[in-house]
Amino acid sequence: MTNTVHSVEMVDISKSFFGVKVLDEVSFAVLPGEIHALAGENGAGKSTLMKILQGVYSMDSGEIRIAGSSVSIHSFQDARNLGIGMVFQEFSLVPELTVAQNIFLDREHKNRFGLFDEKETVKQAHIVMESLGLHIDVTAKVSTLGRAYQQLTEIAKAIAGDAKILILDEPTASLAKEEVEALFKVLRGLTSRGVSIIYISHRMDEIYKICNRITILRDGKRIAVASLEEITPNEIIAHITGRKDLEMLAHDGRSSSQFESPNFEVEGLQVGTRVNHVSFQLFPGQILGLAGLMGSGRTELVRALFGLDKKDQGTIKIDGKEVTIKNPRDAMAHGLAFIPEDRRRQGLIMEHTVKHNILSTNLSSLSHHSFLNFPKINSVVNNAITKFEVRPGEANREVRLFSGGNQQKVVIAKWMATNPRFVLLDEPTVGVDIGTKVEIMKLIRSIAHEGKSVILISSELPELLSVCDRILVIRKGEIAEDLNRNEIKDEDHLQMIVQGIHV
Amino acid sequence: MKIANLKKIDFRSTLIYWMFLVIFLAFSVILHDDGFLQSNNLLNILRQTATITVMAVAMTFVISAAEIDLSIGGVAGLTSVVAALMVRDHGLVQGILAGLAIGFIVGSANGLLVARVGIPSFLVTLGMQGVAVGFAALVTNYYPVPILNDTFNRIFGSGTIGKFPGLLLWSFTAVIIGWVTLTKTTFGRRVLATGGNRDAAEFNGINTKNIKFQVMLISSVVASIAGLLYAGRLQTGRYEWGAGDELSAIAAVILGGTSLFGGSGRIIGTFFGALLVGLINNGLILAGLPVSQQQIIRGLIIILAVALARKK
Incomplete structure (x- = not known):
């Protein structure tokens, strides 16, 4: 076993954003033909780690080895050339193109005039699909396919690009049960060809069904690596959440x-x-x-x-x-008040200040005959900043400049100001982060106490x-x-x- | 505290004033002998930019709401024609009301198509521009319609208050109302929220469809006022009045520091942006350049200025 060459090896990877350490000397390795689960809470560092592997982020320190040799990955292109493929949660397919055209998007087959060769593309797409054991009409437009087949097309696209390492992020989130079975069959087929799969999922039953090993991250640190035969669901949950x-x-x-x-x-x-x-x-x-x-x-x-x-x-x-x-x-x-799940897209106007964001839900109570009442606005905003401990407490700072936790406090503050x-x-x-999590939980309790x-x-x-x-x-x-x-x-x-x- | 704040003021946000100053000084030196600094010429610049200023103030709202209105030039032309015909055949008040009605009709159509049907404003107003200009040419058979009503001409553009051109009153009024509305009212905040992040605005209980409808309507009605100003200043209605003004107005807005992506708007910046456009036009004419060269240089200066002023 000691001589086994890992298909991917990430060694002591560290990464900070704005002084906050999101990955702290994390190591992660996947064997050829293995399906390796990557688990952890939201914010544990899974997606940052994967983005480093794909060249989206650069690491502060650490080393990445592919098939035993050290590499540097600076872009998506680099990652693809090294055989790393990603199946996106939000699919990266072009709906109005056919399956075959999508599979060979950006590496189209050209005929001798340098023009797009539809025939060759369809033929090659067929070969890829056959190799995956799938029967999909490759001339159908992607928009006419169900979610599952779109996903399988996405996988075919990665495989056609010669991916040796495939990253799947919550691949079953929107699939029906039979579709999940079809996906698993394809994944097992891939592993028998030596492809390594990194499988990110919150679903315990699936992890046990299909994965060989699991790596668990919490708060930017690697907490455990284990074979799934040796670890119980309870242990996994304990590692993910952390008892403290x-x-x-x-x-x-x-x-x-x-x-x-x-x-x-x-x-x-x-x-x-x-x-x-x-x-x-x-x-x-x-x-x-x-x-x-x-x-x-x-x-x-x-x-x-x-x-x-x-x-x-x-x-x-x-x-x-x-x-x-x-x-x-x-x-x-x-x-009613609603604090939505995606604060950047639904909760806040990122380019506007804290004051204007708080104002946006309270326009009628903070105005008189449509004219804004600035003294009242300033006092309401300053009270909200103090009460909800928004840091730094600058009303005229754009919310995009705040940390995630403080942005969320602004969302809560602007809704609580409506007195719902x-x-x-x-x-x-x-x-x-965990500190702010505890604060938010306290806030929720105090809201109920009122x-x-x-x-x-x-x-x-x-x-x-x-x-x-x-x-x-x-x-x-x-x-x-x-x-x-x-x-x-x-x-x-x-x-x-x-x-x-x-x- | 104050000094620290001053230092933080973004260079880009004051850029329009610097550009204005630099070009003004440059023209003062280069075109001194051509009479650039004479008070008559300076008043002329203000007079000629009044229509653009008025339209650009409304355009600031449209762009802040992340929309665009390419039909304002056509609306101004059609309004000038309709008002001229109505003044000739029916009288002053009918002329003014008919002119404003053009703005209401076109604005409502734009607003409905953009906000309710969901067609991008770029396409809606691009098409509407053609419709408006075509109509104006059709009803007049391409001929100018003279306006002989002195009251009309005095109110809209030709009149003076003392030595002060009446047109200036129109542009100052537009700037002041625009500034107050954008910065001091709930409507202004709703426009900025809608343009800044439509999803979040909708989650906040802002009726973003209504806001989009309203900015499109305002833009057209204001464009019809600009059309009346053309008619009064030039004492004629003609389908060509206002041609190309949409681009000058958009340039003024973007020069002034309003984000083309919506969510931030600066009325005072827009005012100086419009003045800058007028200044450049005036300077190029005084320099005695032929129209073709004026167009080339104006285009290049605007591209350069917008490139410097853009936020991202």
Whole structure:
């Protein structure tokens, strides 16, 4: 074994952004023909590590070896020439081109006049597909294919580019079960040809099904490397989350019996195929958690509540009265606030200042006959900055210049300034360092203590466990479980439920 | 504190004033003997840039909302023609109202197509430009329509207040209203939020479709006011008035430091941008260059200035 040459070897990789260490001497190695899982929370450093391997970021220190020899990767092009292929979560295919044209995009077959050779392209694409054991019409436009076939086309594209190392980021996030099987078959076929696969996933069952080994990162450090035959799911979860975080986020033992009558009721909510007949009640001062895998319908549910997506069926009652929420303006008028999952695209206007971002949700309360009331704006903004501990506390600084955690505080601050009754939070701690995570959890508790009702979506189960009074587990758009906090033993227990593994 | 703040002021954000100053001084020296500095000439520059200034102020809102309006030149021309015909046949008030109605109609059509149907404003207004100019040429059979109503001509452009050209009042008013609206009202914030990040603005409860509709409407109505100013200053309605003004107005806005990608707008910068465009035009004419050379040099100066002023 000692003489085995790794197909990829990353040694002592370190990387900092703006003085924050996101990778701390991380080593990572993959054998030829191996499927190697890379696991860790959001922000643990997985994607940074992969981006270094693809030449998107440069490392501060460390070494990369491909097939035993040291290489330097400065661009995507370099990575591709070294046989590193990436299957993007957001596909990089051109929808209006055919499968064959996409596979050979930017290395088109030319005929002797230097023109695009459609015949040769189709023939070669066929050969690639055959080798993967796939029967896809390579002359079909990509836009006519389902998600799974688009994904397989993406893989074919990487293979046609002679990829020896394939990176897959959450490849099954939007696939149906049969499609997942087809994907796995292709992946196994590839490994028998000696291709190495780096498999990034949060889904425990899939990791056990298809991977040989796993590397776990947490807070920019490599925590463990193990063969999947030697490690239990519980151990993996423990490594991913880190027990000490759990202590920092300990549940404060509120009982749900303190709630009298619900002030927010959802009945039979239907949104396309993503949310299926969902009903639940929310009480004043209650924190309701929504747990579920990515793509389970959690986000779609809250988006519909806030009027961002059209509801096909179902009613929402506030204080027992049915209300109509067709757009975010209706939702805000009924006292809802929504902290969205993607703060850069949905939460903030990155080029605007903190002051203007806070102002944007409060325009009518901070103006008089459409004229902005600047003294009032300044005092509200300064109070918000102090209360939510935005650092640095400069109201006139553009939000893009703040750290992720402080940006998120600005989002929370601007919504809390609207004085909402119902606060919806979708993954509020994504890409936020552990210190700020704890602060955000404290904030959520204090929001509930003020008597506001909170709906919290999080993929990080310790967070849900630490603050929620009740947790709904969402699976395939339905409420699969409705649990009181005290019915859940610990994180592992909840993890099993979320994964759909019954103990 | 104050000094530290001053140092932080971005060089680019004050660039327009420096460029204005440098070109002004250069012309003062080079064109001194051609009468550049004479008060008559300077007032002339202001008078000639008034229409561009008015349109550029509205264009600042359009560009801040991450849209564009290429139809303003055509709207101005069509308005001048319609107003001239109505003044001739029906009277002063009817002429003014008919002119403004052109702005409302074209602006509503632009706004609906951009905000509701979702066609990019670039295409909508490019097409609308042709429609407006074509209509203006059609109803007048390419002939100019003289305006003999003195009141009309005095209000829109030819009048003076003391020695002060009335046109200046129009451009100052436009700049002041534009500045107050963009920086001091909720509407201004909504426009900037929509242009800065439409998704986030929508999540914040801002009706971004309405905002896009409104900026397109404002732009056309203001362009029709500019059309009235052309008609009054030149005492004629003609389909050619305003031709090419969309490009001068856009150049003025971008020179002034407004981001072409939306989300930031500077009205005072736009004002100086418009003055700079007028200054360059005037200087090139005084220098006695033929039209062809004027066009080449003007184009190059604008490209250079925008290249220096752009943010990214």
